[in-house]
Amino acid sequence: xxxxxxxxxxxxxxxxxVLDLVLSSHAQSRVCFTCSFQAEDVIVLHFLxxxxxxxxxxxxxxxxxxxxxxQFRDDLTREWSLNLVNVLPKQTVxxxxxxxxxxxxxxxxxxxxxxxxxxxxxSLEPFDVWFTGLRREQSPTRKNLKKAEHHRLPGGKxxxxxxxxxxxxxxxxxxxxxxxxxxxxxxxDQGYASIGCQPCTAIPDDPNNPxxxxxxxxKLECGIHTFSESSQ
Ligand code: SF4
Numbered sequence: 591x592x593x594x595x596x597x598x599x600x601x602x603x604x605x606x607x608v609l610d611l612v613l614s615s616h617a618q619s620r621v622c623f624t625c626s627f628q629a630e631d632v633i634v635l636h637f638l639x640x641x642x643x644x645x646x647x648x649x650x651x652x653x654x655x656x657x658x659x660x661q662f663r664d665d666l667t668r669e670w671s672l673n674l675v676n677v678l679p680k681q682t683v684x685x686x687x688x689x690x691x692x693x694x695x696x697x698x699x700x701x702x703x704x705x706x707x708x709x710x711x712x713s714l715e716p717f718d719v720w721f722t723g724l725r726r727e728q729s730p731t732r733k734n735l736k737k738a739e740h741h742r743l744p745g746g747k748x749x750x751x752x753x754x755x756x757x758x759x760x761x762x763x764x765x766x767x768x769x770x771x772x773x774x775x776x777x778x779d780q781g782y783a784s785i786g787c788q789p790c791t792a793i794p795d796d797p798n799n800p801x802x803x804x805x806x807x808x809k810l811e812c813g814i815h816t817f818s819e820s821s822q
Contacts, residue, residue, distance in 0.1 A: 597736065597737075597738045597739060597740075598736075600736075600737045600738050601736065601737055601757075603737075605637065605754050605755065605758075606637065608737050608738065608752070608754055609637055609638075609641070609752075609754055610641075612719065612738060612750070612752050613641060613642070616718065616719050616750070619717075619718035619719050619750075620716055620717045620718050620719070621642065621645055621646075621717065621718070621719040621720075621721070622645065622646045622647075622648055622713075622714070622717045622719070622720055622721070623635065623638055623645055623646070623647050623648065623720075623721040623722070624648045624649075624650070624710065624720065624721075624722055625647045625648065625649055625723070626649070626650070626659075626723075626785070626786060627649070627659060627662055627663050627666065627775060628723065628775065628784070628785055629763050629764070629767055629772075629774050629775070629778065630723035630724070630725060630755050630758070630763055631723040632666070632767070632772050632773065632774060633723070633755060633763065633766055633767065633772065634721060634722075634723045634754055634755065635647065635666075635670065635672070636770060636772060637754065638721060639670055639672070643671070643673075644673045645673060645721075646673050646675050646717075647667075647672045647673060647674050647675060648675050648677050648710070648713055648714075649663060649674060649675065649676055649677060650677050650705070650706050650709060650710060651676040651677060651678050651679075652679065652683075652705040652706060652787050653679070653682065653683035653705070654683065654694065654705070654787035654788055654789055654790075655786075655787055655788060656777060656785070656788045656791075658775060658776050658777055659775060659777075659785065659788075662773070662775050662776070665773075666773065669773075675713070677709045677710060677713045678709060679704055679705040679706075679708070679709050680704070680708070680709075681704070686701075686704065686705070694787065694789045694790055695789075698790060711743060711744065711745075714743060714749060715743070715745070715747065717749060718749060718750065719749065719750045719752060720741075720749045720750070720751045720752065721752050721753075721754065722751060722752070722753045722815070723753070723754075723755060724753040724755070724756065724815060725753070725755050725756060725757075725758050725759075725760075725763075726756055726757060727758075727759055727760060728784065732815070735753055735756045736753070736756060737752065737753055737754065737756045737757070738750060738751070738752045738753075739751055760783075777791075780793070781793040782794075
């Protein structure tokens, strides 16, 4: 088996080859997965749970998700006995709205910082390897995504960030979902293509940019994948 000395080499390997190589090279490492329960995340979980049934599944519990998302999270957690970790912001929705008003309308960047980025940064601190369900095709901001890259957190710690589906197409996501009888969020059947907090998610106008339905097209990222610095 090849070793993980050159991350570029991973780009030529298949999904499960990358996964097995990362896990065998990091047998003593602390590993986590950030999950919003979108179709890609369910696929990554399908791969991970066979090898690491207890992997911490970090869900950014902003308090603003669709009711259907909470139901789906709870159903899949029960069905697959997931080690779900709800990552909470410092303030409840009520406390934040009393202090700052409706930030997702007035200042979504600050809202995402308080409810996603800051809590995620804190929750990643104990880990060495971070799996995600990101794909290059999801957005122009993700076109240079690598299957594995080192990321330095603002506090100085470096993690290996692994995006097993980096080169998957939207078509392949749905082929795999159907072939493996995986369940998926019901909002997809209504036309949603990228599903996050309810107030900031709409059915996309641009079919070539599924994340154009997020934040009314005003921004494409909440910041949880751009706060850290790629050190490759
Ligand atoms: S996606 Fe919207 S509601 Fe969720 S944290 Fe960001 S601005 Fe707030």
